[in-house]
Structure formats: structure tokens, C-alpha cells
Amino acid sequence: MDGAEVDFGRVRADFSLPTQFPAAALAEAEQAVSDGPKGDRDDATDLPFVTIDPPGAKDLDQAMFVERVGDGFRLHYAIADLGAFVVPGGALDTEVRRRGQTMYLPDGNVPLHPTVLSEGMASLLPDQVSPAALWTIDLGADGEPTAATIRRAWIKSVAQFDYETVQAAIDAGDPYPSIAALPELGKLRREHAVKRGAVELQLPEQEVEPDGAGGWRLVLRPRTQVDAWNAEISLLTGMSAAKIMLDAGVGVLRTLPDPDDNAITWLRRSAKNLGIEWPQERSAAELLADLDPSRPDALALFMDATRLLRGAGYTVFDGQTPELSTHAGIAASYAHVTAPLRRLVDRFGTEICLAVCAGEEVPAWVREALPALPALMEGSDSLASKVDRACLDQVEAWVLSDRVGHEFDAVVLRSDANSAEIFIPEPPVLGRCPGEGLPEGETIRVRLTEAVVAERRVEFERVEVA
Structure with missing residues (x-):
């Protein structure tokens, strides 16, 4: 690797990524930290929340506590509460809307919010009393939700874990008590996902990490069962949020149209050409869920199955029923609400759900922002994808x-x-x-x-x- 160029400065320059926050936006963030979170909230610091994130992460959006209640489950899912810090229409709000989301590069992030918030008071860091939007979702013995609500609360995470550590503890039969019920609930949710027709593509996930000699290397991070179960918890929450919004007649959904018959026909033809048996009565979701991702023919079919997931977007509605209200890849209605530190739209979806569950009017500033959100998010999604691909391409060229x-x-x-x-x-x-x-x-x-x-x-x- 060329020692003269081992960072991603040129990628940042090529995509005009911001290097700092405007002074007024940064001043607002620092003032928000000094003033403390806005709004009244319940005290839920007695609940033993934990976080599960990549090693070294500081922008912690979610913390969970899963418990058995009777023969069912209760999920306590705390989400970072950015509405407690960001002044609508202020300098920080303006800059956050311009950025759209955090851009992740191997040598450092371009954060959506100043780190004094995203890695400080607004992050659900361990041993810190943090403001949160706290979801409480009750589920039956079958893992299907029976009730879901959200409120503002104080919470305290008692431990920060990564996926591999949690997986190792579960495999050893010694899970942390706060997530001892996660394997059972996660498996039930995965079963429901496949039955619904949710499509999961188990394609190789390239990651970049330091090589220990001042450069970078490419690795494949294995996807653990905990990854899948953690994702199901987030999806469950997003599906609950979508239901609240649809019932209230106002919201912003993540949507994807159903694939047309040609896409399914193409996939069946690909499976046949690859020698993969696909009984007529089985859905694409059932077939893909059972494939071994280590098999070359399975990898090829996963790649072909990306045709089923084209056309994702954002659908906003206020007072009318949206023509498209579902996400074909999830096989349900769904909304982004679980990553507000890293994604703009989540703050607005969360504010809608908070208002509805409190029996209050959705704030006017939220309603006024809705029409602009799809373009803002689609633009930042596109940029994030290009930045990610450019970083991987750069490391591939360095390594080879x-x-x-x-x-x-x-x-x-x-x-x-x-x-x-x-x-x-x-x-x-x-x-x-x-x-x-x-x-x-x-x-x-x-x-x-x-x-x-x-x-x-x-x-x-x-x-x-x-």
C-alpha cells in the first residue's frame, strides 16, 4: 500500500463532505448541552438497559431490555431523543436537514449532529442518565405484538456490548439478564418475517479496518444470530411506529413497491439455472431464508434477488391515506424511528408517535417539514451509498x-x-x-x-x- 496516501481525504473532497459544523449550529448544540434536555419525562432509570453496537461506537441510538411477562414478552426499547436538544427552525436544525445522515468512512465519520450531542449527552452511553424516547411493546407467546406505545423518559444504560461479545455469551449459556429473552423473541420474529414474505439477502458484507501498519485491509464480518435478532427488534419498532402513524393519518413511511411478476419469474429462472430447487408453493422469502450463504450458487441467487428490492423511497401523508404504505422487503408497513442520531427522518417520525401516544396534536413544525423529507433523505441515501462504495473501491485498489x-x-x-x-x-x-x-x-x-x-x-x- 502506498504510504503517501492512506486516508480517505480525497473521497471526502470528491464528494464535498463537510469538515465542520457552521459556528451557529455548533453554538446551538453546545447551548443545548449546557441547558439540558427540554421537556418533562418519566423516570425509567430503574430499567437495566444495555446497548449492542459495533466495537468502539459512541453514537448509541438504541438501548434495550427484554423481559418475560407471563407467557409473553415485554420489550423496553429506548431511542436517543434528539427532539430534546434540536430547536426546530434553528441553525442546527437547518444544518442537520442539509446533511441528512451520518456518513461513515474508515478513518472517521462525518456526523449528522455535532459530537457534543451524538457522542455525548444525546447518546445512550453506559452509566449516563440520558433522555430517551422510550418504546414499550408487549408481545404474546407467539412473538406478535399486542400493544405498543412511546413516551419521553430518563433512562440509564448499565452496559455497552458488541455483537460478538453478546453472541459468545449466549452460545456459552450465560446471556446478560437484560437480554436473556432476546434469543427466543428474536427467533420468533424471524419466523414471522419469513412467513410475511420479508426478503433477507445474505450477501458478503465488506468492511474496512486498520491493518496495524498504518494502512487498511478488507475483511468480511460474519453476521451473527445476534445481528439478526437485533435487527428484528428495530424492525418491530418501526412497524409499530408505522401502525401508529397510519391510524393517526399523518406520518412518514419507508416504502418499497411489490416486485412485478417479471422479477419473480427472473428469479425462478435464475434458481433453475443455478440448480437450486424451488418448489412452486414456497415463497421467495422462504427459499432465500433457507440457503447457505457460504455456497457459491446461493451467493449468485442472493445477487439476483436484489431485483426484488428496487424502488425504495419515503412516503409522507397528512390527512389522506397513502397509495403506497408498505415495504415489500419487510412485507409490512414500516417507518424509520430507531436511529435519530444518524438519520434525519427518524426524529420526525418519533415526534409524530410521541404526540399521538400522548393524545396531543402533532407539532406544526413537524407537519410543515414532512413534504421535504423524501427528497432530503433520498439525496443523502444516494450520497452515503456512493461514499461507502468509493471507500471500498479505494481500499481494494490499495490492497491489490x-x-x-x-x-x-x-x-x-x-x-x-x-x-x-x-x-x-x-x-x-x-x-x-x-x-x-x-x-x-x-x-x-x-x-x-x-x-x-x-x-x-x-x-x-x-x-x-x-
Whole structure:
């Protein structure tokens, strides 16, 4: 790796990412910390909340406590309360709307909110009494919700965990008491997701981490069961929020239209070509849930299944029933409300739910903001995706820059007339390889022909094996 360039400064410059907050916005954030959170709230500091996040994370949006109640469950899910700090229409609110979401780069984040908030008083840090929007969701023995409400509260997280630590403790039969019921509830929620028709794509997830020598390396972070169960808790909360909004006739949903018949037909054809048996009576969700992601043919089908998840957006409504109110990938109505430190729209969805559950009018500033939210979020979503891909492309070029001419085994994920998308397990690289009719789901031999660091570009060619 070229030691002269081992950070992501050029990525930041290429996408014009902000380097600091405007003075007025930063002053507002600091004043909010000095003044303390706004609004009355209940004391829930007796509940033993814990957080589960990547190692080293400081912007902690969620804390949970899952308990058994009778033969069912009660989920206490605390969400960072940004409404307690951000003045509607102020300088900070204006800047946060401009940013849309936190941008994550390997050498540091471009935060949505100043770190004095996002990594300080507004974060659900352990051993800190924090203001939160506290969801309480009751579920029956079958894991289906029977009631859901949200209120403002004080909470105190008693421990900060990461996914691997929690998984290891559960595997050892010694889960932390606050989440001892998470495996049972998480499994029930996953079963319901598959029955609903929720689509989960178990594609390789590239991550970048320091290599210990001043540079960077690519790794694949294994997705633990805790990842899946934690995601189900967030989805359950978002589905509960969507129901509250739809019943009230005002809100902002994350939506995705149902795939057309051509997408399903294409996927069935792909499964057949890959030799994957797909009984007619089974749904796509059931098939994908049972596939082993370590199998090359499964990876190829997961890639083809991305066709089922095209067209996601945001739907706002106020006084009318939205034409599209569901998310096909989740197979339910759903709203973003669980990551307000990192995503703009969550603050507005949370404020709507808080008002409705308190029997109050939705604040005028929230209603006035709704029409602009889809464009703001779609723009920031697009930028975040481009930044993430550019960082991965940059590291791929760095890692492979001294390996031009080397050969690798690669899985063909998706093939078209002239080239194919390939996945190389070691180092974990996603790229393209020219060639007609490359066999999807099979492993081929490829040679690295170029690795151009300045252009964040790598090129491969197929090696014919005798």
C-alpha cells in the first residue's frame, strides 16, 4: 500500500463532505448541552438497559431490555431523543436537514449532529442518565405484538456490548439478564418475517479496518444470530411506529413497491439455472431464508434477488391515506424511528408517535417539514451509498496494487452479455470481469490486470484452466 496516501481525504473532497459544523449550529448544540434536555419525562432509570453496537461506537441510538411477562414478552426499547436538544427552525436544525445522515468512512465519520450531542449527552452511553424516547411493546407467546406505545423518559444504560461479545455469551449459556429473552423473541420474529414474505439477502458484507501498519485491509464480518435478532427488534419498532402513524393519518413511511411478476419469474429462472430447487408453493422469502450463504450458487441467487428490492423511497401523508404504505422487503408497513442520531427522518417520525401516544396534536413544525423529507433523505441515501462504495473501491485498489498479475478464485455473482460481477473471498473483493456467458454461481479463475489507486479501479480477466 502506498504510504503517501492512506486516508480517505480525497473521497471526502470528491464528494464535498463537510469538515465542520457552521459556528451557529455548533453554538446551538453546545447551548443545548449546557441547558439540558427540554421537556418533562418519566423516570425509567430503574430499567437495566444495555446497548449492542459495533466495537468502539459512541453514537448509541438504541438501548434495550427484554423481559418475560407471563407467557409473553415485554420489550423496553429506548431511542436517543434528539427532539430534546434540536430547536426546530434553528441553525442546527437547518444544518442537520442539509446533511441528512451520518456518513461513515474508515478513518472517521462525518456526523449528522455535532459530537457534543451524538457522542455525548444525546447518546445512550453506559452509566449516563440520558433522555430517551422510550418504546414499550408487549408481545404474546407467539412473538406478535399486542400493544405498543412511546413516551419521553430518563433512562440509564448499565452496559455497552458488541455483537460478538453478546453472541459468545449466549452460545456459552450465560446471556446478560437484560437480554436473556432476546434469543427466543428474536427467533420468533424471524419466523414471522419469513412467513410475511420479508426478503433477507445474505450477501458478503465488506468492511474496512486498520491493518496495524498504518494502512487498511478488507475483511468480511460474519453476521451473527445476534445481528439478526437485533435487527428484528428495530424492525418491530418501526412497524409499530408505522401502525401508529397510519391510524393517526399523518406520518412518514419507508416504502418499497411489490416486485412485478417479471422479477419473480427472473428469479425462478435464475434458481433453475443455478440448480437450486424451488418448489412452486414456497415463497421467495422462504427459499432465500433457507440457503447457505457460504455456497457459491446461493451467493449468485442472493445477487439476483436484489431485483426484488428496487424502488425504495419515503412516503409522507397528512390527512389522506397513502397509495403506497408498505415495504415489500419487510412485507409490512414500516417507518424509520430507531436511529435519530444518524438519520434525519427518524426524529420526525418519533415526534409524530410521541404526540399521538400522548393524545396531543402533532407539532406544526413537524407537519410543515414532512413534504421535504423524501427528497432530503433520498439525496443523502444516494450520497452515503456512493461514499461507502468509493471507500471500498479505494481500499481494494490499495490492497491489490502490488498484486497485478496474480490469480484468484472468484465466484460469479451475476452475469450479463459482456461481463460479470464477481466476488473474490480472499482478499474479499467485489469486482467485474469481462467475458461472455460467465457461469453464475460457479467458481472461476481470474487474473488481476490492473489496480489503479488514483482511479479507485481494479480490473480482472478470466484465466482459462486446462
